[in-house]
Amino acid sequence: MQSKNKRAPDTHERAHIAAIKEMDCGVCGAAGPSDAHELKQGQWFTAIPLCKDCHQGSFNGIHGQQRIWKVLKKDELSVLNETIERVVYG
Numbered sequence: 001m002q003s004k005n006k007r008a009p010d011t012h013e014r015a016h017i018a019a020i021k022e023m024d025c026g027v028c029g030a031a032g033p034s035d036a037h038e039l040k041q042g043q044w045f046t047a048i049p050l051c052k053d054c055h056q057g058s059f060n061g062i063h064g065q066q067r068i069w070k071v072l073k074k075d076e077l078s079v080l081n082e083t084i085e086r087v088v089y090g
């Protein structure tokens with residue numbers, strides 16, 4: 001059952017998410033596979049690759065205290081910027 005704001009990804013979106021998950025972590029560089037974290041939920045092309053720690057870690061994760069993000073001076077938009085470059089230009 002799809003709600004208005006959350007629908008299943010289409011073919012292009014699924015392919016993009018699969019590619020993101022193959023990438024190394026966009027914050028610390030840990031080898032993939034990574035989680036795909038969407039900057040805006042349901043907007044799949046805003047996804048960035050994150051390792052478990054940079055994603056969900058209570059100390060380092062974007063959903064936690066974001067310590068490693070601050071140490072490395074990264075934020076979601078800067079990682080998205082680098083992710084798009086890697087997707088487009090390798």
Ligand SMILES: [Zn+2]
Nearest residue numbers: 025028051054
């Ligand atoms: Zn990481």
Ligand SMILES: [Zn+2]
Nearest residue numbers: 037038055063
């Ligand atoms: Zn997330």
